[in-house]
Amino acid sequence: MTFNKTCALGRALEQGAMLERGALVTGHLQLVLAAAVSVLLGWRWLQRQARAGGRRSPPGPFPWPLIGNAAQVGWAPHLSFSRMAERYGSVFRLKLGSRTVVVLNGEEAIRQALVRKGADFSGRPDFASFGVVSGGRSLAFRSHGDLWRLHRKVAHSTVRAFSTSNLRTKKAFEQHVLCEMWQLIGIFLQRSRAGAYFDPWMNVVVAVANVMCAVCFGKRYRHDDQEFRALLSKNDRFGQTVGAGSLVDIMPWLQHFPNPIRSVYRDFKQLNRDFYLFIQEKVHRHRQLFRPERVRDMMDAFILAIDHQEVTGDTGLKLSPDYVESTVGDIFGASQDTLSTALHWVTLYLVSWPEVQRKVQQEVDRVVGRQCIPTIEDQPRMPYLMAFLHEAMRFSSFVSLTIPHATTRDTLLNGYHIDKGTVVFVNQWSVNHDPHKWTRPELFNPERFLSEDGSFNKDLGSRVMIFSVGRRRCIGDELAKMQLFLSVSLLMHQCTLTANPSERLTLDFTYGLSLKPKTFTINVTLRDSMEPLQAAVQRIQEAEAKQ
Numbered sequence: 001m002t003f004n005k006t007c008a009l010g011r012a013l014e015q016g017a018m019l020e021r022g023a024l025v026t027g028h029l030q031l032v033l034a035a036a037v038s039v040l041l042g043w044r045w046l047q048r049q050a051r052a053g054g055r056r057s058p059p060g061p062f063p064w065p066l067i068g069n070a071a072q073v074g075w076a077p078h079l080s081f082s083r084m085a086e087r088y089g090s091v092f093r094l095k096l097g098s099r100t101v102v103v104l105n106g107e108e109a110i111r112q113a114l115v116r117k118g119a120d121f122s123g124r125p126d127f128a129s130f131g132v133v134s135g136g137r138s139l140a141f142r143s144h145g146d147l148w149r150l151h152r153k154v155a156h157s158t159v160r161a162f163s164t165s166n167l168r169t170k171k172a173f174e175q176h177v178l179c180e181m182w183q184l185i186g187i188f189l190q191r192s193r194a195g196a197y198f199d200p201w202m203n204v205v206v207a208v209a210n211v212m213c214a215v216c217f218g219k220r221y222r223h224d225d226q227e228f229r230a231l232l233s234k235n236d237r238f239g240q241t242v243g244a245g246s247l248v249d250i251m252p253w254l255q256h257f258p259n260p261i262r263s264v265y266r267d268f269k270q271l272n273r274d275f276y277l278f279i280q281e282k283v284h285r286h287r288q289l290f291r292p293e294r295v296r297d298m299m300d301a302f303i304l305a306i307d308h309q310e311v312t313g314d315t316g317l318k319l320s321p322d323y324v325e326s327t328v329g330d331i332f333g334a335s336q337d338t339l340s341t342a343l344h345w346v347t348l349y350l351v352s353w354p355e356v357q358r359k360v361q362q363e364v365d366r367v368v369g370r371q372c373i374p375t376i377e378d379q380p381r382m383p384y385l386m387a388f389l390h391e392a393m394r395f396s397s398f399v400s401l402t403i404p405h406a407t408t409r410d411t412l413l414n415g416y417h418i419d420k421g422t423v424v425f426v427n428q429w430s431v432n433h434d435p436h437k438w439t440r441p442e443l444f445n446p447e448r449f450l451s452e453d454g455s456f457n458k459d460l461g462s463r464v465m466i467f468s469v470g471r472r473r474c475i476g477d478e479l480a481k482m483q484l485f486l487s488v489s490l491l492m493h494q495c496t497l498t499a500n501p502s503e504r505l506t507l508d509f510t511y512g513l514s515l516k517p518k519t520f521t522i523n524v525t526l527r528d529s530m531e532p533l534q535a536a537v538q539r540i541q542e543a544e545a546k547q
């Protein structure tokens with residue numbers, strides 16, 4: 001027994017000594033490894049410097065092997081980047097996994113890169129996830145080149161032709177918004193019966209998507225259509241995969257063994273397939289009923305331009321027929337996610353600051369009256385509403401970082417050398433919250449956009465950066481502003497929104513390509529009669545029935 005004990009003790013001591021020796025050896029090994037890694041990094045840095053001909057690359061934090069600076073980016077990359085910019089300057093460099101990333105902060109650096117050096121910064125990274133969107137023919141996620149230029153021209157002119165190009169198209173678009181807002185308000189009132197509070201998110205998404213469905217392929221869906229809701233409910237997962245700082249593309253080795261990132265990417269591929277099939281089915285039916293002399297909607301316009309007129313670019317390149325699907329997919333996807341997120345933030349701000357809501361209602365009543373309904377022509381006479389919408393976009397900066405860019409050639413920015421193919425993150429949030437440009441940017445204050453005479457300060461409004469700038473600037477900015485103006489003016493003319501007193505309202509968000517507010521509930525009451533709105537919708541429906 002004793003022997004055994006001694007033996008056991010002896011073995012334990014021996015094991016202890018071995019462990020200690022092991023620890024010593026491991027300690028030495030760690031030192032040797034650390035030294036080797038440092039030498040390797042130093043050598044690679046020297047090589048890079050030599051390749052850059054001694055030119056300076058942007059400063060930045062020390063990158064760790066394998067993950068680089070991924071741990072420093074955290075849950076809200078735009079906030080981390082703004083903090084890093086205070087230390088390293090408005091142009092700095094990071095390593096995310098295997099990729100070098102240059103981050104641009106503040107208006108000067110961003111305009112310098114995207115506008116003055118637009119050709120050098122208009123590429124997209126060769127990320128695997130970008131190749132999955134719209135069957136690999138996405139306008140938004142593919143890199144620059146002649147085909148992209150032609151694609152963008154066709155898409156941009158068609159979007160304008162069905163929304164903002166003249167008063168007739170504006171009126172046609174306005175009617176789609178009017179019908180959807182009438183439906184949405186009806187549902188809000190139903191869900192608010194007996195003083196109930198409800199989460200407005202999914203109804204807002206369906207209403208916004210329905211406007212784009214009507215414009216793109218002349219169809220709308222019921223709010224309780226489960227298939228449509230399931231399709232739209234995947235917006236978050238899309239944005240989390242393609243948003244700047246997502247781990248899917250910067251650590252491709254994570255795809256080789258089971259882990260949450262691999263599941264996210266598999267989900268992403270599936271949701272892109274589902275979305276593409278949804279659009280493909282609509283295009284198929286449209287092609288069967290297509291008549292060139294009767295262009296019914298945006299989809300017909302793309303079929304006409306791509307299949308029949310075979311538009312060509314300067315270099316003679318053509319878009320193949322499957323660009324109809326990818327273009328409609330891009331426009332439908334890009335618009336419904338961003339616009340529903342914008343309306344969700346607007347709703348949150350209206351219930352968070354009831355005095356702002358009252359001012360909007362007073363202005364709408366003064367300009368429109370209670371017997372008519374707001375129209376797009378009322379916009380110039382509603383400076384407070386315009387100020388509120390611009391403050392909502394500035395304060396939320398809900399597309400905090402644009403879709404990632406990439407350099408198209410070796411280039412110089414602020415005296416720093418940047419290699420061709422470098423990933424570039426554009427921090428729009430830093431522009432909208434720059435304390436040197438905005439007084440107390442952390443406060444929500446629509447009045448900042450009003451001049452002394454009470455008019456809307458357009459110059460200041462144009463300094464809010466949410467649609468990006470330069471060659472990749474959003475092609476739907478005018479449509480988006482028009483839809484937001486019409487939706488909010490109609491909502492405020494008809495209803496009062498109230499926060500749930502048993503809930504603590506928070507301005508926190510979930511990160512992705514667009515920042516989403518956390519769930520909140522509201523109650524909606526009718527201000528007086530819905531008759532003028534009802535009558536306007538009836539007139540539209542009767543006119544449609546006659547066609």
Ligand code: HEM
Nearest residue numbers: 139140334335338399402403466467468472474475476480
């Ligand atoms: C409030 C609403 C919207 C916001 C905040 C917004 C914002 C943006 C941003 C930040 C980009 C990326 C620009 C860059 O990478 O530098 C973008 C691209 C794009 N947006 Fe929008 N967008 C909105 C609505 C729309 C709408 C309504 C449409 C379509 C009708 C649309 C279509 C597109 C397209 C096609 C691109 C890709 C452009 C390209 O890569 O060349 N967006 N948008």
